[in-house]
Amino acid sequence: MYKRILVAYDGSDGARAALKQGIALADALEAEISCLMVEEHLPHYAASISEVKAAKEQIDEHFRTLAKQARDLAALGGIDMDVIVRQGHEVETIVNTAKAGHFDLLVVGYHGHSAIFGRIMGSTAQSIVRLSPCPVLLAK
Amino acid sequence: MENVWILAAVWVGLALVATLVAIWLKISTALSEIVVGTVAQLIIGVIVGPNALGSSTAWVSFLAGTGAIVLTFLAGAELDPDVFRLKWKEAVVVGLAGFGAPFLGAAAAARYVLGWDVGPSWLAGVALSTTSVAVVYAVMLELGFNVTEYGKAILAACFVNDLGTVLALGLIFSPFTLRTLVFVLVSAVVFFLLPIVTPRFFRRYGGRVSELETKFILLALFGMGGVALWAGSEPVLPAYVIGMLLAGSVGKDHLRIRRLRTLTFGLLTPFYFIRAGSFVSVPALAAAPVVFSVLFFAKMVSKMLGVFPAVKAFRYEPQETMYYTLMMSTGLTFGTISALFGLSHGIITPGQYSHLVAAVIGSAVIPTLIANALFMPVHLRGGDTGEPAPTAAPREVVRGGTDHV
Numbered sequence A: 001m002y003k004r005i006l007v008a009y010d011g012s013d014g015a016r017a018a019l020k021q022g023i024a025l026a027d028a029l030e031a032e033i034s035c036l037m038v039e040e041h042l043p044h045y046a047a048s049i050s051e052v053k054a055a056k057e058q059i060d061e062h063f064r065t066l067a068k069q070a071r072d073l074a075a076l077g078g079i080d081m082d083v084i085v086r087q088g089h090e091v092e093t094i095v096n097t098a099k100a101g102h103f104d105l106l107v108v109g110y111h112g113h114s115a116i117f118g119r120i121m122g123s124t125a126q127s128i129v130r131l132s133p134c135p136v137l138l139a140k
Numbered sequence B: 001m002e003n004v005w006i007l008a009a010v011w012v013g014l015a016l017v018a019t020l021v022a023i024w025l026k027i028s029t030a031l032s033e034i035v036v037g038t039v040a041q042l043i044i045g046v047i048v049g050p051n052a053l054g055s056s057t058a059w060v061s062f063l064a065g066t067g068a069i070v071l072t073f074l075a076g077a078e079l080d081p082d083v084f085r086l087k088w089k090e091a092v093v094v095g096l097a098g099f100g101a102p103f104l105g106a107a108a109a110a111r112y113v114l115g116w117d118v119g120p121s122w123l124a125g126v127a128l129s130t131t132s133v134a135v136v137y138a139v140m141l142e143l144g145f146n147v148t149e150y151g152k153a154i155l156a157a158c159f160v161n162d163l164g165t166v167l168a169l170g171l172i173f174s175p176f177t178l179r180t181l182v183f184v185l186v187s188a189v190v191f192f193l194l195p196i197v198t199p200r201f202f203r204r205y206g207g208r209v210s211e212l213e214t215k216f217i218l219l220a221l222f223g224m225g226g227v228a229l230w231a232g233s234e235p236v237l238p239a240y241v242i243g244m245l246l247a248g249s250v251g252k253d254h255l256r257i258r259r260l261r262t263l264t265f266g267l268l269t270p271f272y273f274i275r276a277g278s279f280v281s282v283p284a285l286a287a288a289p290v291v292f293s294v295l296f297f298a299k300m301v302s303k304m305l306g307v308f309p310a311v312k313a314f315r316y317e318p319q320e321t322m323y324y325t326l327m328m329s330t331g332l333t334f335g336t337i338s339a340l341f342g343l344s345h346g347i348i349t350p351g352q353y354s355h356l357v358a359a360v361i362g363s364a365v366i367p368t369l370i371a372n373a374l375f376m377p378v379h380l381r382g383g384d385t386g387e388p389a390p391t392a393a394p395r396e397v398v399r400g401g402t403d404h405v
Helices: A013-029 A049-076 A090-100 A115-121 A124-131 B004-025 B029-047 B058-077 B081-086 B088-113 B118-128 B133-143 B149-172 B178-205 B212-230 B236-245 B254-278 B282-287 B289-312 B318-328 B333-344 B350-374
Strands: A004-008 A032-039 A081-087 A105-109 A136-139 B397-399 B402-404
Touching (some): A004 A013, A013 A049, A013 A105, A013 A136, A049 A081, A049 B133, A049 B254, A090 A105, A105 A124, A124 A136, B004 B058, B029 B254, B029 B350, B058 B212, B081 B088, B088 B118, B088 B318, B118 B350, B133 B149, B133 B318, B149 B318, B178 B236, B212 B236, B282 B289, B318 B350, B333 B350
Parallel strands (some): A004 A105, A105 A136
Antiparallel strands (some): A081 B397, B397 B402
């Protein structure tokens, strides 16, 4: 059924649930699985390179930790998994990666914003569902 | 306010608020601190009194001044000597054009369009001649240009541009007396000896808990800053040069830079930027928005006129040239340092200071937005195929527990 699965992971509870679902599906369907993490932006209009470098070091460290978490979960399930870190807007990067990598299933976590916030801003998950080139599994 | 600890708590509280605002809005702490300083002065000034924030007290001035000096040292120390050697011709030509054109253009606009006196006009030229290496570096790093020849050339040119600004600030307003000669001679000796002595001294006595290296660097910065001030010059001038001279040794010691960074951003620069913001008069800005527009466009237009042909001479494509030019049109740290120098030395009025700082902040934001929206040379981003580009940071791909960077 699904041959290439992409899981979006940011370390949140919802994303962790998504990763577990993705790993279980990949195992059951013998599909390839990749885990995508999207880096947040560096501080804009910094006063010194030191500030930028410090922010970059913190971001890199954060994503190294997340990558290890994802890797450990995949190892527990006995699965080979790519962990990809990309920079950019969260929704745009996830959708573009799914398109470019010809994934046929996208697994994302449910963040649980308030109803008002969701109506006004539109949640990340809602935007991904709307723009994704492939079916989306929303894990909770 | 006489209670120094209450006042200190107010300043550190403002720094904390600025940091939170920076996190929420994903902007730099420095920019946030300037804005928080402006708003705090406006509110506290109305409620308690114009001097309640104590921006002009000796200890706040000292901490803020130290922040500017160490920040400038770090800016110089972050020069990559290898990149500069590789691209020195281009960096010198573009950097000098990037300094010279807006220096003359903005000074002329202040003098002949706004009718400012000669001193304030030259100060406007200096404050608006800058580029912001940090703003440019963040964009380069985020978009992956920092590892390309193109991005390295832009960064090297930015260093030369800022060196021109710092030299102009340190020399134009100096009275040129016997003290100036002494300052130049002492500088020559110290600048010759520091790159030789420092690495050896650190190897022999460094690496201890007592932080000998930090004390040594502060001694050099304060000592040369003191001589500069005695000669009627500006302490950030020797700080930037010392930073550049030690870039190959201290600048490559990441742990040392990280410790200095903690001292600088944790304590010193909040005082500098909040103080710089606290002198901005919102009523003055609101009363004459045209002045801000004239200064801002004077910088943008003269940067275009100077930098575009200089970059074009190195055979870049039009889109690459425009992006390069817009990156060189940014400004923040040295712009505010120059404006504050002018205010504290009575060269410019609080109103002129407010307009200059507003124009400097505008130049930090607007050129990068236009450049990234309209002129980004995506073809230079490491063989871009529509995918996000690699940056200097590790792009981790993990397969079966094996990392491939």
